[in-house]
Amino acid sequence: MFQSFTASTSPDQGAPRLALLRAELAARGIDGFFVPRADAHQGEYVSPHDERLSWLTGFTGSAGFCVVLQQVAGVFIDGRYTIQVRDQIDLTAYQPVPWPQTSAADWLIQHANSGAVIGFDPWLHTPDEIAKIEDGLRGHGITLQALDSNPLDAIWADQPAPAQGRVRAHPLTLAGRSSAEKRAEIAAQLQHSGITATVITLADSLAWLMNWRGADITRNPVVQGFAILHSNAQIDLFIDTAKLTDITIEPDVTLHAPEAFVPALRALDGPVQFDPATAPLAVKTALNQGVEGADPFLMAKAIKHPAELAGMRAAHLRDGAAMVEFLAWYDAQDLTSLSEIDMAQRLESFRAATGELLDLSFDTISSTGPNAAINHYRVTEDSNRMLQSGDLFLIDSGGQYPDGTTDITRTLPVGEVARNRRAAYTRVLQGMIAISRARFPRGVAGGHLDALARYPLWLDGLDFDHGTGHGVGAALSVHEGPMRLSRVSMLPFEPGMILSNEPGYYRPKAFGIRIENLIVVQEAAPLGESRPWLDFETITFCPIDKRLILQELMTADEVAWLDAYHAQVWENLNARVSETARTWLQQACAPLG
Template sequence: MSFQSFTAPTNPADGPPRLAALRTHLQACGVDGCIVPRADAHQGEYVADRDARLAWLTGFTGSAGFCIVLADVAGVFIDGRYRLQVLAQCDAVAFTPVHWPDVQPADWLRAHAPPGAVLGFDPWLHTPDEIAKLEAALAGTGITLRALDGNPVDAVWPDQPAPPAGRAWAHPLELAGRSSAEKRADVAQGLRAAGVAACVLTQPDSLCWLLNIRGADIPRIPVMQGFAIVHEGGQVDLFTDPAKLADLTLDPEVSVHPVTAFVPAVAALRGRVQIDPASCPVAVADTVASDLHRAPDPCALPKARKTKAELDGARAAHLRDGAAVVEFLFWLDGQADALCADPAHHRVTEIDAARHLESCRAATGQLHDISFDTIAGSGPNGAIVHYRVTEETDRALRPGDLMLIDSGGQYRDGTTDITRTVAIGPVGDAERAAFTRVLQGMIALSRARFPRGVTGGHLDALARYPLWLAGLDFDHGTGHGVGAFLSVHEGPQRVSRISAVPLEPGMIVSNEPGYYRAGAFGIRLENLITVVPAPDLPGADDRNMLAFQTLTLAPFDRRVIDTDALTDPEVAWLNDYHARVFSDLRHLLSDAAADWLAGQTAPL
């Protein structure tokens, strides 16, 4: 387990000279600019240090975004989550923040690129869908895209880290619920039904799920990087550093090859070859010499539909994690009381809070790692949606603050992700009103019943409606999918207005509405929920309805709830939830924390 570092991951002053070096290299390549994405060759959200090109160049460390570099301007495209963060991390003269998707890349290029400009891109870092969309949007402008032979950032990055080489290990059947052979047989059957001879897999979490392995190539995410070809008979060619597999014995139908053999193997495929145009690199798609079949990653949906063993593991992990979070909240409440009683002599900071929370999880004796770097933002820092505290930004908590703590754990039996916002002493009416509306949105989604076929895009508004009534909103999706001791952000399911994937039993998603007032405070409340068959209702039609079951167990700060604003069903849900939290966790807690939890979960 690696503990979180609080040193600043980047330095804004490094950006201008690196940008100048890149521009010189682009000129030598004969292009007028280039795209620097957040993605790596596997198109995952999380990247190894070697592939953190966007952060190295610009200083921006958010989990989504890209930079378009031209001769006299460099736009850093970020969505609403990162509009404050980009200002803090990037040199304001060298890099221009661009509010994306409000401003699309093609529109920005029309305004800033010279006539006839040629924009270079690394074909390993972009998908066919992505490039086709941009080319279509640029039609008629005279601006063209050109695939480059090498990555231009790599060419000017003198101390680029080596590729990750973590050892992989077996993920046991009792936690996976299905053997690799069963999974491969199902995938192969789907390929044959589609008339496909082979399918190319490029996403590490798909490889790990399919082969029932886990790895150590990405910080916080237990995956092994590599590529695979799944054949219609169920055989798999796996392309990775063989040294990573030294501790494993794979099935005889899984053959291991070095990564250098991947492209020749793809080129040699015959028959219909399937790729996922939303996740497969352009370089791989262009290598396929035979009939190309475009379809979603065949592992994505089966991976999202958790087995009984995976759901049982998730519930066990959330019990353990919930107890750790309660011990932390009990500690934080004591710190807040001491701070408010003697603010001149008692000091606790965001880093203190993040470290103590990690120590509470580590004390379980079963923590593999945290599932992402803890977000611990107090006061105005809480308004930075994905704020990462560093020694330079570390803020001492003050009476009247709201403290937002978004964190999670990676356990061998499950992945957790929870956010609670707590008061450091009495807070104002504006904070209480916003907190209550965020809580109402979370409750609304938690209580949802819906027919099969409904997507997260249909349900997203439920969590926003209480905020909308007051003219408020938040600039991120309401929920993301979560893996089973895999990525804390897992697709294809999500609760977002842009999601078109139907929710199915066994899927796990987060439920995390929020509200952020720049320069003042941030509020987010997050539970993980899983899709289950809805209980029957008297007199209801036979519509095979679905519902959500809450996995996360931790109290909400009742001091910030305006109970007069809650409806009777909302109060009933909250009281039932708090009763379950106390009943399920009390035997796992210290006596002092259990006594504290009894007060926090008493009926409203």
């Protein structure tokens, strides 16, 4: 089995580790310190070497940070982790801070003395991030100071070594373009802009550009390293060469040791582009002629090549068949004799049975009852809950396959479920259908469409505290920027982008609901005005549970969409599943009416 269910930290470790860090800060003459979730590559997921936030505090969420002062320490979390953080940290040592409602600057102004010096590791923060905090602190006598070494690393006696995952080639048949073609395309953009080179710091950008896949980060086949792409399409790559024993190095690729990266940055002539939103501040500091600009690989990676889309569609058919086997098994069980871990393990076994599973795309969120109200809940042996009659069971999961990355959520009944829970489920489903059916002109962004998913919930006074959808990589990271289905995103959608469509509803200490498919932005058929239109192709195929639906709440168009979707599920999957699962699938895909 790929997934472990042992808790990596516990709250009782937080206070003694905090005391060690405070002593180290005092010895350095520093009044406070930032402990972010991020690593030097600013990825959402980090290797064990970079799990500083969870090691110190116990909090394992994928976003957040801690600010440590001598008298108080705040753990900053967004709405997804309001419940989780209280279960994972020592509340006598740390205080949860709602973020971004309370900014780091606001909190420091309230808790730090005038004249305080707050340290940070310049490899773990971006220029934009530090500039925003400094702007908020202006006039209050509190200063930020970049440190030469990380004081937390100094007290972490058994800190794991940096990741050394083996790199494998990503075939041209799946990538669609060679690495040389990609480098030439970006280099031409640099030349056009008068830029001599651009700095690559994001691990997924590096993997995409080189047509490599790695094993440095669990669940995400990225490659950790740094690179400098020159305007002549030559590239200097700073990486542990032990990772590359299975890779053929092309003539225009020059390998260097990781420690040569900063000297190489300092030696660069001419304007060199870096992304202030994603590169470490240390990169900006090292450049003589740094020019701010968006990472040019982000949009290039986000708009999938037809070969990448074909691979993703194939992966989702394979994954959908595994999901059907699991759902058919689920309905045949005495559910109250099974636990969250049982469910996660069984689903993983069906994915592994495909013979193509490389890894999970994230730790399976297998949750029931009050645990399902925790957006990013991760079951452990300590939290493992038995399914109980009347509960809702939520399973959010995905796989990494050679040709694609999947992410799917289904919410299922455990016996008879109360009407108010079914009503909330129906509202969530209506929101998911609204996004699936959306048709919109070019120039529309996730911030424009996000309300479509929420409006059915708003009718009943309900909402959810996460975005409606995130970008997804093609056989890469399950969370990929820059596109999002979120009220804060104003990046226009382009054909070829892949996103999740996952509205939800969560009642603390009671239940949680989420339904998720992946969708691809595509050109829509002409209608009315001659302006270009876009819509979504759904590439996830798996039945949506009908037993929880209150059909009287749904419109005829919504029912028609669901019936048409289930007809597609049947057509695509019936020949891919076992005879037992096929019998179940036929009933699961029968028209709602």
